[in-house]
Amino acid sequence: MLEFQLNIEGENMTTTLFKVVALGTTITAGAVFADTTQDRTGWPEGFTVGTASQGGTYFAYGSGWASLVAEELGLTGGAEVTGGPMQNMALVHTGEAQFGMTTMGPAAESLAGTNPIAPGLQMTNACAMFPMYQxxxxxxxxxxxxxxxxxxxxxxxxxxxxxxxxxxxxxxxxxxxxxxxxxxxxxxxxxxxxxxxxxxxxxxxxxxxxxxxxxxxxxxxxxxxxxxxxxxxxxxxxxxxxxxxxxxxxxxxxxxxxxxxxxxxxWNFAVANCDLPASFVKATVDVVMSDNERMMNIHRAARSTLPENWDKNKVMKWHPGAAEWFKENAGADIPDDMIHSAM
CATH class of the missing domain: 3.40.190.10 (Periplasmic binding protein-like II)
Structure with a gap:
């Protein structure tokens, strides 16, 4: 297992240790969707998905799509045991985790600077990636x-x-x-x-x-x-x-x-660090959203992991790569002011 610390200070927080469960599998360049013509400029060699405690839906669902994305894109990836949505927003905002999972309530509180993990810090560097389930x-x-x-x-x-x-x-x-x-x-x-x-x-x-x-x-x-x-x-x-x-x-x-x-x-949404390359996030979204039956095999809650549910995000700005995927594949009418860095 890998270990690291999230070094954010807050009045109600002590430094927390997280353990990464490496569920993803490193595969060769000949993997199924390791497209050699794809622009991979700036892509990380691996990634982690912030989930929650073992025994809950977040961990089961997040472990599944982390492994799926790692396999399909030919990267090392896995799920990370965390305290749930509030900590995931902090991890993704700081870049300690590339991806995470959150519900809309904690997302709104995090953007407003009332996340108890780091009171006063507006976690605006965590972007919406795709709808998960209710x-x-x-x-x-x-x-x-x-x-x-x-x-x-x-x-x-x-x-x-x-x-x-x-x-x-x-x-x-x-x-x-x-x-x-x-x-x-x-x-x-x-x-x-x-x-x-x-x-x-x-x-x-x-x-x-x-x-x-x-x-x-x-x-x-x-x-x-x-x-x-x-x-x-x-x-x-x-x-x-x-x-x-x-x-x-x-x-x-x-x-x-x-x-x-x-x-x-x-509603729950997957989130991505806003600084990740658009092509990387778009490819990740494509793996998850292009085959719902495959996601249903991971967890039955994925019955709602459908492109048409993009409009359930009314809180976070979209990652540009995710917004591009939903515009192209779901006819999403996402205004520019709801896309990170869009003018």
């Missing part, structure tokens, strides 16, 4: 707990909200407060939190992740769980208070569900 917010408890609705969560319940700084940790505690839930806040990787729930160390896990969430799928195999939906009234409160949309978790996503579960969601 992140539903959902609540899971053991069936043995008797908790079948948000209103039944007891006061003082120990709730795991995911890694510190993740989308879950940033928004779900506020959502629970809005819905009148009193709780003890716990953080950790999704795999660890799933184990803690099963061991009785947590009462509830509040997930914000693409579905199916690997940790929930694993729990379903090992024990009986309740996947708790929001009521119509609860959903309406969240829609009014937060930058989220209506969402239903399809019944076929989890074996536990017998009917769609009412939820809310936030």
């Amino acid at each position: 992140t539903p917010f959902s609540v899971t408890a053991l069936s043995s707990s008797g908790i079948t609705s948000v209103s039944e969560i007891p006061a003082g319940a120990r709730i795991g909200f995911g890694p510190a700084g993740s989308t879950s940790d940033t928004y779900f505690p506020r959502m629970m407060e809005t819905l009148g839930v009193e709780f003890e806040r716990r953080n950790g990787g999704w795999g660890d939190l799933g184990s803690q729930l099963q061991d009785g160390l947590l009462d509830v896990i509040a997930f914000a992740a693409g579905v199916p969430v690997p940790a929930v799928s694993q729990l379903e195999v090992q024990t009986d769980v309740n996947i708790i939906e929001f009521t119509e009234e609860e959903q309406a409160k969240l829609l009014e208070a937060f930058p989220v949309s209506e969402f239903e978790i399809a019944a076929d996503i989890y074996t536990t569900l017998e009917a769609p579960a009412r939820s809310v969601s936030m």
Whole structure:
């Protein structure tokens, strides 16, 4: 494994160590899409994709497309275990990671300079690259707990909200407060939190992740769980208070569900360091967006990784290479003032 440090100082931050999981494979110049006529001026020899903790959708999805791009373009590439969207925005902005994954809420906060990783730093050097999927917010408890609705969560319940700084940790505690839930806040990787729930160390896990969430799928195999939906009234409160949309978790996503579960969601986008060569980012986008079936084999959340969803980005400026791909292949009408460095 490779190790490096993100040296950004903030009033609520200590220097954080990240480990890179090298999932990409170096291949020869004769690789499938290693086009010798392609302009590769300024391309890096390798890349990393900032994801999140193991056991969550970001890591599974990001590891998959990192390996796919590395193989297709003949580069060394892999996924990086991080704390999620907030840290990914910081890593990509500083160039510590070439690519990352974020949700629109953390992206907006990062651009505004309110990212808790580095308060006051406007992370404008992270550019939109391609749409991924919607992140539903959902609540899971053991069936043995008797908790079948948000209103039944007891006061003082120990709730795991995911890694510190993740989308879950940033928004779900506020959502629970809005819905009148009193709780003890716990953080950790999704795999660890799933184990803690099963061991009785947590009462509830509040997930914000693409579905199916690997940790929930694993729990379903090992024990009986309740996947708790929001009521119509609860959903309406969240829609009014937060930058989220209506969402239903399809019944076929989890074996536990017998009917769609009412939820809310936030869009996820892949991001690229804005200084990367346009031809490199365009080629990367082409690999990911040109074959949805291949992406679906990586993770079922990729059912929304479609060119027509380019318009779900209303927050970040586009990387010029990504904007060029979507204009040429999706008829995207991206204004110049939404493209980085465009005049």
